[in-house]
Amino acid sequence: MAVEAEEMVLVDAGRLEQFVVDCFRFCGLDEKDAREAMEVLIKADITGVDSHGVPRLRNYVQRLRTGTAKAHPDVHIVHELASTAVVDGDEGLGMVVGRRAMEIAIGKAERTGAGFVSVRNSSHFGIAGFYARMALEHDMIGISSTNVGAGGGTPPTGGRTGMFGTNPIAVAVPTKTDPPWVMDFATSVVAAGKLQIAARRGHDVPLGWIMDREGNLTTKVADRGGGGYILPIGGLRETGGHKGYGLMTLVDILTGVLSGASIGANMAKLSAAGSQAEGARPIGMAGNTGHFFGAMRIDGFRPVDEFKEAMDEMCRVIRSSERLPGWDRIYTHGEIDWETEIDRRANGIPLDVPTYESLQAISIELEVPLNIKI
Amino acid sequence: MAVEAEEMVLVDAGRLEQFVVDCFRFCGLDEKDAREAMEVLIKADITGVDSHGVPRLRNYVQRLRTGTAKAHPDVHIVHELASTAVVDGDEGLGMVVGRRAMEIAIGKAERTGAGFVSVRNSSHFGIAGFYARMALEHDMIGISSTNVGAGGGTPPTGGRTGMFGTNPIAVAVPTKTDPPWVMDFATSVVAAGKLQIAARRGHDVPLGWIMDREGNLTTKVADRGGGGYILPIGGLRETGGHKGYGLMTLVDILTGVLSGASIGANMAKLSAAGSQAEGARPIGMAGNTGHFFGAMRIDGFRPVDEFKEAMDEMCRVIRSSERLPGWDRIYTHGEIDWETEIDRRANGIPLDVPTYESLQAISIELEVPLNIKI
Numbered sequence: 001m002a003v004e005a006e007e008m009v010l011v012d013a014g015r016l017e018q019f020v021v022d023c024f025r026f027c028g029l030d031e032k033d034a035r036e037a038m039e040v041l042i043k044a045d046i047t048g049v050d051s052h053g054v055p056r057l058r059n060y061v062q063r064l065r066t067g068t069a070k071a072h073p074d075v076h077i078v079h080e081l082a083s084t085a086v087v088d089g090d091e092g093l094g095m096v097v098g099r100r101a102m103e104i105a106i107g108k109a110e111r112t113g114a115g116f117v118s119v120r121n122s123s124h125f126g127i128a129g130f131y132a133r134m135a136l137e138h139d140m141i142g143i144s145s146t147n148v149g150a151g152g153g154t155p156p157t158g159g160r161t162g163m164f165g166t167n168p169i170a171v172a173v174p175t176k177t178d179p180p181w182v183m184d185f186a187t188s189v190v191a192a193g194k195l196q197i198a199a200r201r202g203h204d205v206p207l208g209w210i211m212d213r214e215g216n217l218t219t220k221v222a223d224r225g226g227g228g229y230i231l232p233i234g235g236l237r238e239t240g241g242h243k244g245y246g247l248m249t250l251v252d253i254l255t256g257v258l259s260g261a262s263i264g265a266n267m268a269k270l271s272a273a274g275s276q277a278e279g280a281r282p283i284g285m286a287g288n289t290g291h292f293f294g295a296m297r298i299d300g301f302r303p304v305d306e307f308k309e310a311m312d313e314m315c316r317v318i319r320s321s322e323r324l325p326g327w328d329r330i331y332t333h334g335e336i337d338w339e340t341e342i343d344r345r346a347n348g349i350p351l352d353v354p355t356y357e358s359l360q361a362i363s364i365e366l367e368v369p370l371n372i373k374i
Numbered sequence: 375m376a377v378e379a380e381e382m383v384l385v386d387a388g389r390l391e392q393f394v395v396d397c398f399r400f401c402g403l404d405e406k407d408a409r410e411a412m413e414v415l416i417k418a419d420i421t422g423v424d425s426h427g428v429p430r431l432r433n434y435v436q437r438l439r440t441g442t443a444k445a446h447p448d449v450h451i452v453h454e455l456a457s458t459a460v461v462d463g464d465e466g467l468g469m470v471v472g473r474r475a476m477e478i479a480i481g482k483a484e485r486t487g488a489g490f491v492s493v494r495n496s497s498h499f500g501i502a503g504f505y506a507r508m509a510l511e512h513d514m515i516g517i518s519s520t521n522v523g524a525g526g527g528t529p530p531t532g533g534r535t536g537m538f539g540t541n542p543i544a545v546a547v548p549t550k551t552d553p554p555w556v557m558d559f560a561t562s563v564v565a566a567g568k569l570q571i572a573a574r575r576g577h578d579v580p581l582g583w584i585m586d587r588e589g590n591l592t593t594k595v596a597d598r599g600g601g602g603y604i605l606p607i608g609g610l611r612e613t614g615g616h617k618g619y620g621l622m623t624l625v626d627i628l629t630g631v632l633s634g635a636s637i638g639a640n641m642a643k644l645s646a647a648g649s650q651a652e653g654a655r656p657i658g659m660a661g662n663t664g665h666f667f668g669a670m671r672i673d674g675f676r677p678v679d680e681f682k683e684a685m686d687e688m689c690r691v692i693r694s695s696e697r698l699p700g701w702d703r704i705y706t707h708g709e710i711d712w713e714t715e716i717d718r719r720a721n722g723i724p725l726d727v728p729t730y731e732s733l734q735a736i737s738i739e740l741e742v743p744l745n746i747k748i
Contacts, residue, residue: 079674079675079676080487080674081486081487081488081671081673081674082456082457082485082486082487083456083457083483083486083487083488083489083674084486084487084488084670084671084674084675085674085675086675086676109457111456112455112456112457112458112486112488113454113455113456113457113458113490114455114457114458114486114488114489114490115457115488116487116488116670116674118675118676141627155695155696156692156693156695156704156705156706157704157705158695158697158698158701158703158704158705159692159695159696159697159698159701159704160695160696160697160698161694161695161696163691163692163695171624173627181623181627183617183620183621183623183624185614185616185617185620189608189613189614190614206612206613207613208582208609208612208613208614209613214698214699215698215699215700215701233607233608233614233617233618234563234607234608235582235609235613238580238582239563239580239581239582239583239609240559240563240564240582240607242559242707243557243559243607244607245707246557246559246707247557249555249557249688249692249706249707250545250557252688253515253547253555253685253688257681257684257685257688258672258675258676258681259675259676260676260680260684263688265687265688265691265692266688266691296458296490297455297458298632299455300453300454300455300457300458300459300490301453301458301459301460301492301632301633302453302460302492302632302633302634306634307631307632310631310634311627311631313639314623314626314627314631314637314639314640317537317639317640318530318533318537318623318639319530320535321529321530321532321533321534321535321537322529322533322534322535323532323533323534324532324533324534324588324589325588325589326589327532327533327589329532330530330531330532330533331530331531331532332530332623333616333619333620333623
């Protein structure tokens with residue numbers, strides 16, 4: 001799908017990082033938390049997930065300043081076994097809560113081979129892939145997921161009540177010399193941000209992204225506003241949409257039912273009842289977002305070096321596939337992010353104008369200097 | 375998609391079970407293994423996964439009789455930590471190997487909260503969902519996956535070299551009074567069996583199942599034979615096909631790279647080289663199939679009763695979704711299997727004529743009496 005180039009502002013990665021740290025510091029986070037939260041955010045900007053980095057900084061700042069997210073949450077284990085835990089995020093910033101919880105999963109994996117942590121009372125945590133990647137330096141496979149409301153909710157197959165957020169799943173697997181293998185995607189056909197871009201530019205979207213209120217595929221973004229919905233991976237029933245609906249439900253189970261966090265179905269129920277019960281606020285808001293993290297030691301299965309060599313070899317063979325007309329190259333998962341990071345670290349991060357302007361507004365509001373343009 | 379009714383033979387579930395046990399006993403399995411392998415097979419027939427049960431009995435019998443699958447495999451742990459293991463299936467029947475390996479995962483979960491087992495040197499293990507379901511009676515979440523070659527291989531996004539089998543993933547989650555929540559699906563758009571049915575009946579298939587040799591969607595099954603391929607969940611790139619390609623790769627990593635079993639990419643490489651290396655036989659054959667099993671204790675996270683009630687409530691709300699025109703009912707995952715099992719246990723299992731005839735042929739070949747018609 002061809003997309004016209006938007007005007008972009010090129011900014012320096014290092015200075016952008018410092019700006020984000022300064023903002024979080026201003027909002028009351030201590031140095032370590034501010035830096036760690038920044039790393040999650042910037043990983044999105046620098047790897048090309050342009051919807052999940054500093055474009056959302058204003059949101060996070062607002063939550064901290066209004067107290068919707070706590071600057072000093074008491075992130076703690078509620079219940080645990082050797083390889084499992086439920087963690088309460090105490091309404092902290094999702095990035096702070098997420099990193100603590102993933103560290104707990106990794107610690108458990110160090111001791112037993114595998115660790116799994118379900119989290120409640122957290123908030124939007126940025127890109128799922130960041131936490132999965134945390135396992136890599138420990139020679140572990142990392143898993144990360146969250147329930148989110150962005151996108152307005154996808155109905156179950158055959159339905160037309162929004163029930164599920166874009167509920168991403170990420171898995172990161174270590175390699176030897178290859179870029180790490182990292183899969184990180186929404187369980188909807190596309191992330192909500194891509195629809196917003198199409199709407200802003202007045203473009204049609206590919207057939208298979210959304211359905212209208214009667215359940216027919218449509219290329220018109222406006223049909224979604226009129227009672228239609230973004231579809232799960234697989235689209236409608238006949239092309240396997242029930243599989244995406246299954247994955248969306250699975251994410252709600254692991255992040256919400258297992259931890260006691262809010263889930264999409266609760267929200268649908270509340271919205272139908274026109275009321276708000278305690279502990280079950282709308283998905284996508286700060287209240288009671290759930291996450292799920294996992295880590296498995298490679299050497300709990302096979303010698304690390306042997307495994308990594310086999311990963312490299314698998315990726316190499318996949319990339320050597322014969323190509324369809326119009327394809328210059330076959331990618332394995334994580335390669336594009338990897339190359340984008342190298343490029344943007346060296347040459348700067350392109351931000352769209354609304355994002356740059358939002359940073360200017362934050363700079364004025366917090367009186368934190370913004371000097372990031374290259 | 376409307377499908378004409380095929381002529382069916384109605385058979386009694388209990389007598390069919392005994393016939394399968396008798397066949398496996400004839401092939402040298404001891405009583406326990408014969409019964410356990412039968413249970414996996416019949417679970418497919420009785421829950422409506424008509425491609426994976428007794429229609430494949432002849433295959434299994436053949437493997438056992440030719441020695442391609444061992445009747446008395448030495449299924450053993452190669453390496454383990456408290457929560458992980460690699461198991462060698464010693465070229466046993468996949469159903470026998472799979473049950474042992476899942477029992478090991480469950481045992482580890484009992485002790486630490488979570489258990490994960492990757493398996494090599496196994497063979498086709500029937501439906502993935504059976505093993506995931508084994509966790510339910512232990513109040514655990516069960517996970518099961520296998521790499522398989524059925525379908526001829528799906529290429530990576532942008533490619534046209536078959537690299538991945540239909541690589542199913544299954545997850546089972548306990549509930550209180552609801553049918554258990556069970557997701558069990560191929561990571562291709564459809565299982566290969568559905569294309570075979572369409573080919574046999576001369577039907578077109580829905581747009582989104584297969585592409586032709588140029589990478590265009592097509593409704594003609596014949597285009598697949600002419601250099602086209604079955605697509606991963608999500609279809610082509612623009613509708614999220616790279617997500618399905620990611621899930622297919624993930625299955626190969628967990629079942630193959632982690633255990634040392636064969637994976638799709640190796641097969642593509644070998645087929646390109648026109649040779650067969652040791653320990654890396656074509657996917658779908660008896661040699662070196664890989665599986666992956668996981669179990670997590672619910673009470674490693676949250677009290678079992680609380681969790682199960684929340685599962686029931688979530689399923690109830692999902693099913694209460696407003697419906698699209700033409701939909702009588704919203705299903706949660708596992709409901710259809712559950713109701714089909716109750717119906718078929720009481721009223722018999724409908725087998726298509728070729729399947730019934732294959733059982734007659736086995737009966738004659740093994741001199742095991744077949745008396746299953748209702």
